[in-house]
Amino acid sequence: MKLQQLRYIVEVLNNNLNVSATAESLYTSQPGISKQVRMLEDELGIQIFGRSGKHLTHVTSAGHEVINIATEILSKVESIKAVAREHTQPDEGKLRIATTHTQARYALPDVIQGFIKKFPKVSLHMYQGTPQQISEASAKGDADFAIATESLHLYNDLIMLPCYHWNRSIIVRKDHPLANKKDLTIADIAKYSLVTYVFGFTGRSELDKAFNAAGCEPKVVFTATDADVIKTYVRLGVGIGVIATMAMDPEADSDLVVLDASHLFKASTTKIGFRRGTFLRSYMFDFIERFAPHLNRDLVTRAMLLKNNHEIEELLADIELPVK
Numbered sequence: 206m207k208l209q210q211l212r213y214i215v216e217v218l219n220n221n222l223n224v225s226a227t228a229e230s231l232y233t234s235q236p237g238i239s240k241q242v243r244m245l246e247d248e249l250g251i252q253i254f255g256r257s258g259k260h261l262t263h264v265t266s267a268g269h270e271v272i273n274i275a276t277e278i279l280s281k282v283e284s285i286k287a288v289a290r291e292h293t294q295p296d297e298g299k300l301r302i303a304t305t306h307t308q309a310r311y312a313l314p315d316v317i318q319g320f321i322k323k324f325p326k327v328s329l330h331m332y333q334g335t336p337q338q339i340s341e342a343s344a345k346g347d348a349d350f351a352i353a354t355e356s357l358h359l360y361n362d363l364i365m366l367p368c369y370h371w372n373r374s375i376i377v378r379k380d381h382p383l384a385n386k387k388d389l390t391i392a393d394i395a396k397y398s399l400v401t402y403v404f405g406f407t408g409r410s411e412l413d414k415a416f417n418a419a420g421c422e423p424k425v426v427f428t429a430t431d432a433d434v435i436k437t438y439v440r441l442g443v444g445i446g447v448i449a450t451m452a453m454d455p456e457a458d459s460d461l462v463v464l465d466a467s468h469l470f471k472a473s474t475t476k477i478g479f480r481r482g483t484f485l486r487s488y489m490f491d492f493i494e495r496f497a498p499h500l501n502r503d504l505v506t507r508a509m510l511l512k513n514n515h516e517i518e519e520l521l522a523d524i525e526l527p528v529k
Contacts, residue, residue: 208282210245211275213238214253218272219345222254222261277482280346284484291486297326298486303339303348304331306431308475311451312529313352316495324488335403335430343480349489351478352496355410363478365514366505367521368497370474371529372467373412374453376439376446383445384462391419391469398426398444400435411470412447436461451529472528481509499524 213227217238220226228235246253253268254261264272290298304313309331317329332342340359342348351363354371375394377383386393401412416423426444429435432452439446439461446461447470453463477493477500479485485493490502508517 206245206248207241208279210241211278213241214245214268214272215275215279217242217254217261218264222263224261276346280480280482283346284482287484287486291484294326295487296324298488299328299330300350300489300492301330301332301348302350302352303334303342304352305336305339305354306333306433307449307452308352308354309333310432311449312475313496316492320488320492320495323491327488343478346480349479349483350492352475353478354473354475360476360478361514362481364481364509364517365476365478366493366497366500366508366517367524367526368475368477368500369527369529370472372450372465372472373447373470374450375464375466376436376448376453376458376461377464378440378442379460379462381445381462383464386464389464389466389469391415391421394445394447394469395419395421395423398424399447400427400429400438400444401425401447402432402435403428403430411473415470474526485509499526 213231216227216231217224220230224235224238228238231238242253249271251267251271252265253271255263255265287298302313313331317331320327321329332339332348334342336353336355336359339348339351339353343351343360343363351360352368353360375383375389383389383393383397395416404410404413412423424444427435427438429438432448435446435448436452436458438444447466450463450465450467453461477496479489485505490505493500493505494502504521508520511517511520
């Protein structure tokens, strides 16, 4: 059994059983991958993949177990390499972050600016996507950190640490009937067409819950994953916007009226996560604490020793998170 063989079967699954795509991603040949997978199966005496002719059709039940363990082994190998680099090149490396547009555009710039200034030899890569895409990137090891708010059930295999709470605001044009409205209610908002986030994205579910609780149906006419796009369509008069309060820029968005909606929608919690078993470099601990100052190295290390996210929540239960 070789590490190369374990890497091949993991990547075959990551590439949806497409051996050609796997070969391309690993810069090797399709016959070479097929041969090594067969050799591993022969050695183990089981089929990892089901086949129809020359094509892989599915992962067998035994194959799923083998691939899960192979993924853990490869992660440990990367951790060993990280330990070595921590001692030989403590201030050099790379950091890959998977997150949403709102986090990338509004929550992270100051954090990243300070991080790059302190660690100029660490190359930082940011990937923006949906909660599903962020989860997959983290699970595959394509991202070191996942920063997300919505669909947190997708991240059960990661160590997830709460960073801060955030609220929503209603945004309207200055000529809109709600522009001077005080003490907004769900009924007030329900009268108008809404421009907001795609369902399952950036806390959208809390909006739907609030409308359901009030017995109202939201008239969502336009959705987007990008807060700046939402603001653009509010300006065009398509509807009133419901976005994260932190996504409003007092100067750039001075043409819009911002109405507090923190009393209407339950606050959402943004979390940062990483794969279990990951060896965190010193600069990775630094990034976490920059993003969430209460998550110091000692606390993060203690959380890493716990079995699941429920235990982590209990550990951090007494910490008062900041609100943005």
